[in-house]
Amino acid sequence: MRTEEIDARVRDVLRLSFKTEVPSEGSFSREDEPKWDSLKHVEMIFMLEDEFQVQFAESDFARLTSVAEIVALVESKLAT
Template sequence: MSKNVEQTIKEVMAVVLNIDADRINDDTSMDNTPGWDSANHINLVLGLEDEFAISFEVAEFEMMRSYFDIVGLVGAKL
């Protein structure tokens, strides 16, 4: 996947989760990111859909538990 796509994902995550994009890596997940609650999870998914002009199924929402997961799912849609 292109570095630009990965950087854009980080930027969306940074805005929604109110964290520094430089701190986001493959280990960043719902379990270790305080601002990543259920409400912000929905905002994150919607932000990614808007940014990349893609849509996710409900089952995919549930699979997006980390930056690593999100990169894989977004990559599969592009």
């Protein structure tokens, strides 16, 4: 799966999870979204795991705070 496809799918998950507009390109992070609280963070993680059929370790949770970080981590999970 190409980086661009992963990026687009991550943004779709974030749109659904936070029920907000997420730009189709550029940065988007926890700092940009007031609805991104701890409960939404966990919900988003479960949605990402379902979308990409991957499992995140607990140690990954804190890294999943921006589109760029999420895409990079999903890529690494899919590569293994």
